[in-house]
Amino acid sequence: MGPFDVVVIGAGPAGYAAAIRCAQLGLSTACIDSALDDEGNPTLGGTCLNWGCIPSKALLDASHHFAQARDGFSQMGIEVGSPTIDVAQMMRRKEEVVDKLTGGVAALFKGNGVTSLAGFGKLLSGGRVEFTDHAGETTLIEAANVVLAPGSVPIEIPPAPTDGESIVDSTGALAFDSVPQRLGVIGAGVIGLELGSVWSRLGSEVVVLEALDTFLPMADRRIARDAERAFRSQGLDIRLGTRVVSAAVEDGVVRVGYQEGEEDKSLEVDRLIVAVGRRPYTEGLLAEDSGVNLDERGFLYVNDLCATDVPHVYAVGDVVRGPMLAHKGTEEGVMVAERIADQKSLVNYECVPSVIYTHPEVAWVGKTEEELKADGDEYTVGTFSFAANGRALAANDTVGLVKVIADAETDRIRGVHIVGPSASELIAQAVVAMEFGACAEDIGLTMFAHPTLSEAMHEAALGVNGHAIHMINRKRK
Ligand code: FAD
Ligand code: NAD
Numbered sequence: 001m002g003p004f005d006v007v008v009i010g011a012g013p014a015g016y017a018a019a020i021r022c023a024q025l026g027l028s029t030a031c032i033d034s035a036l037d038d039e040g041n042p043t044l045g046g047t048c049l050n051w052g053c054i055p056s057k058a059l060l061d062a063s064h065h066f067a068q069a070r071d072g073f074s075q076m077g078i079e080v081g082s083p084t085i086d087v088a089q090m091m092r093r094k095e096e097v098v099d100k101l102t103g104g105v106a107a108l109f110k111g112n113g114v115t116s117l118a119g120f121g122k123l124l125s126g127g128r129v130e131f132t133d134h135a136g137e138t139t140l141i142e143a144a145n146v147v148l149a150p151g152s153v154p155i156e157i158p159p160a161p162t163d164g165e166s167i168v169d170s171t172g173a174l175a176f177d178s179v180p181q182r183l184g185v186i187g188a189g190v191i192g193l194e195l196g197s198v199w200s201r202l203g204s205e206v207v208v209l210e211a212l213d214t215f216l217p218m219a220d221r222r223i224a225r226d227a228e229r230a231f232r233s234q235g236l237d238i239r240l241g242t243r244v245v246s247a248a249v250e251d252g253v254v255r256v257g258y259q260e261g262e263e264d265k266s267l268e269v270d271r272l273i274v275a276v277g278r279r280p281y282t283e284g285l286l287a288e289d290s291g292v293n294l295d296e297r298g299f300l301y302v303n304d305l306c307a308t309d310v311p312h313v314y315a316v317g318d319v320v321r322g323p324m325l326a327h328k329g330t331e332e333g334v335m336v337a338e339r340i341a342d343q344k345s346l347v348n349y350e351c352v353p354s355v356i357y358t359h360p361e362v363a364w365v366g367k368t369e370e371e372l373k374a375d376g377d378e379y380t381v382g383t384f385s386f387a388a389n390g391r392a393l394a395a396n397d398t399v400g401l402v403k404v405i406a407d408a409e410t411d412r413i414r415g416v417h418i419v420g421p422s423a424s425e426l427i428a429q430a431v432v433a434m435e436f437g438a439c440a441e442d443i444g445l446t447m448f449a450h451p452t453l454s455e456a457m458h459e460a461a462l463g464v465n466g467h468a469i470h471m472i473n474r475k476r477k
Contacts, residue, residue, distance in 0.1 A: 003142035004030045006340060007129045008149060009121035009285065011035070012046020014317025014329030015149030016105050021337035022147075023112040030141065031114050032121035032131055037102075042118035042134070044105040045098075046151050047318075048326040051171045054101055056194055058094040059174065060357050063201035067359075075396060085202050087178055094174070123148065125289045127312055145312045145340050148292070148300060149333065150285050152278040152318035159257075160186060160247035160274050166254050167247055170195060173273040179203050184256055184269035186244050188215060190356050191275035196236055197358045206236050207267055209258055211276075213241040218354070220368040220417040222383075222403060227362050227419045230399050234359075247272055280319040295321065305346075306336050314340075328352050351434050353427045360400045361423035365431050366415030369405060378408035382440065382463025386420045388470055389459075390451035397421040402460040404430075404440055411439035411465070422453050429457055440464035 008019040011033035019031040035050060037043040043050055069083040109116045119133035129141040154169040156162060162169050173195045179202045185192045188210035200206040215238065216224040232238060239260065246257035256267040280299045286292050291310040293301040300315040302308055308315050314336040317329030331347045338345035356362040372379045385401045386392035400420025406413050416430035433443055443461035448454050459468045466473040 001131065001139050001141045002030070003144065004028045004115070005143075006030075006145045006147060006337075007032065007121070007141055007143035008147040009033075009123070009129070010046060010149030010151055010317070010319075011044040011105065011116070012149060012151045012317060012329065013048045013326040014151070014333045015046065015147065016044060016109070016333070017330040018147045018149060018314075018316060018333030018337050019114045020108055020112050021334045022340060023114045025337060025341040025343075027145075027337075027341060029114050030117055030143075031109065032117045032119060032129070034118075034120045034134075036134070043102045044109070044116070045102045046149075049101045049105065050098060051174060053326050055094050055098055055174045056170070056191075056198075057357055058097045059090065059198045060194060062090045062093065063198045064359055067201040072396065085179065087176070087202075091175065091177075120284065122284060122287060123290045123292060123313065124287045125291060127310075130287075145314070147333070147336055148285065148308070148313065148315040148319065149317045149329070150281050150319050152324055153281045154274070155277045155279050157186070157244070157274060157276055159244050160272065162274055163249065166249045166252065166270075167272045167274065169274055173199075173271075173275075176271065180270040181205065182269040182271075183207070184209065184254065184267055184272040185275060186272065187211075187275040187277070188238055188240070189275060189277065192273070193231065193236075193356055193358050195273055195275065197231070197234070200235055207269065208236055208238045209242040209244055209256070209267075210238065210240050211243055215240060216356075216362070219362060219364060220403065220415070221370055222401075223362060223364065223417045223419045226400060227356075227358070227360065230360055230419070231358065278318065278324055282319065304349075305339060306332050322349065323352055323354065325352065325354070348435065351431055353431050355424040355427065357424060360397075360420045362419050363423035363427035364415065364417040365427055366413065366434055367405065368415060368417065369403075372405065372414060377414070379405050379414060380408050380411075380440075380464050381405050382460045382465075382468065384456045384459035384463060384468065384471060386453070386456055389453060389456045391453050391455070392421055394451065395421065402426070402456040404443070404457070404460040404464055406440040406464045411441055413438055413440055413443075413461075416457070416460075418457075420453070420456070426453060426457055429454060 005027035006022045006029045008015045008031040022029040122130040132138045170191045183204040183206045185196045185208045188208045196206045215228040243259045254272045292308045295301045302320045316332035318324040335345040353365045383403045387398045392398045403417040405415045440461045448458040462468040
C-alpha cells in the first residue's frame, strides 16, 4: 500500500491532529488505529474521546447537575423534591456524546483526505510500516515519514489486580451500571479525584487511599490546600500516606488491606477504582530493528521537536515525556506535521495548562510559588477570592481563589493558579497572556466585563502590584 508521505500510528488527540494537519499541508497521509468500541466497531479519537477526557466530563457534568438539584437548588428558592438518578440514561447520554465526537474525527479524516486504516501498526526498519487489519491480514506500507502516537494505558498494581467488575481501572469506573454504596479509590490523582467526585455526588461513600503524604504535590500549595478542604467537605474521605497491600473480592465485597504509617488497616467497599497513573503503550509497536529507542521509564525517546533517533520517525502524545494531557499531544502532533512540511513550528512546554475537573475546578499554568522559591527566583503574588466576586456570589459558587505570580523585577507572569468555579475556562486567559509574554500589569490594564468570574483574574493581577480595587491590598515595602 502507499507510498504515503506520512503514516501516523494512533488516532488519539496526538495522532489525529498530526494526520489532519499533514493532510491540510498537502501531504498524502494514512492513519492507523486499532481501537474498537463496545460493539466491536473501529472507533477514532483514542483514549481521550472513548475512555478518557470526554466520557469523564459527561459524567462529571451530569453528576454536578444532580448534586445541584439535591443540595443547591433550594437555597435559590427552587424546590424539586428529592431527585433520583437514572444511571442507564446517564450512560446512554455519555455514549451519545462520545459517538458524536468519534464520528466527528472520522468526518474530519474524510473531509481532509486522510486514509483511515482500522487495525494494528508496527514500525519496521527503513521507515516501513506493517499494517495488520482486524481480520489478521497484513500489508506493508511505504512511508516517507512516520508519526508514532500509540498513547498510554492504566498502570496496574500487584496488590489490586483489576477484574473489570469489582476492581476496575478508569475505563470500568466510567461504565458502572449502578451507584456503588461504598466506593474505594486508590490514588488521589486527577482520575481518582474526578471519578471519585462523580460517584460521590451520586451518593457513594467514597474513600480515597493515596500513597503520598502530600495532597496534589504538583499543584501550588495554597491551591492544593483549599482544594483538599473543599473535597473533604463534600464527603470525599481522603486518606494520605496509605499503602495498599491487598485487595480481595468475596461475595461481591472488596476487602482492601492497607498500611497507614506502621498500622495495618482494612476497608470494605462494593467497588474499587485503581487510579495510580498511566504508562506509555508500546506493545508490538516496534520491530526489533526499528532503531527507535525507549527512555529508562519506557517512553519513546524524542528530542524537543518530537524526533526519535531514526530520521523521519517522530513520536507524540502520552507515549513521550511530559504531562499526559490531550492538548499537549495535539500541539505536538501539529508541530510534527508542520515540521515535516518544512515549517519552523515549536511547542511551548512552559505554557501547558493543567486542569482537574472537580467542583471547584483546579487549574494552573507555569510555575508554582514553591518551584520559584526552590529556584531562588524573586516573585510577587496577587490573589483574589471568589467570595468577593459578584458573579460567583450571584451563582452561589464562591469557594476558591485566583493567584497570579509575577517576576519581582520585570512583573512578567510566571504562573497562574486557580481553584474555583470555571477554573478550566479562566486559565485560558492566563495561558494566552503568558504566551504573549505579558506582565501582571498588562492584565491589570485590560478591561474585563462585569460581573464575570474573570474579574477575579483581573483583581489578582492588579493585586500583584498593590492596585486591586475590590480588596484591601497588602502593604508593600
Ligand atoms: P491515546 O488517546 O491513548 O490514543 C492512542 C491510540 O492509538 C488509541 O486509539 C490506541 O488504540 C491506538 N494504538 C496504540 N497502539 C497502536 C498500534 N500499534 N497500532 C494502531 N493503533 C494503536 N487529558 C486531558 O487533557 N484532559 C482531560 O480532561 C483528561 N481526562 C482524562 C480522563 C481519563 C479517565 C483518562 C484515562 C485520561 C484523561 N486524559 C485527559 C488524558 C488523555 O486522555 C490523554 O492524554 C490523551 O488521550 C493522549 O492522547 P494520545 O493521542 O497520545 O493517545
Ligand atoms: P496521577 O499521576 O494523576 O495520580 C496517581 C496518584 O496515585 C498519585 O497521587 C500517586 O501518588 C498515587 N499512587 C500511585 N501508586 C499508588 C499506590 N500504590 N497506592 C496509592 N496511591 C498511589 O494519575 P491518574 O489519576 O491515574 O491519571 C493518569 C493520567 O491521566 C495523568 O497523567 C493525567 O494527566 C491524565 N488525566 C488527566 C486529566 C485531566 O487533565 N483533567 C484527567 C484524568 C487523567
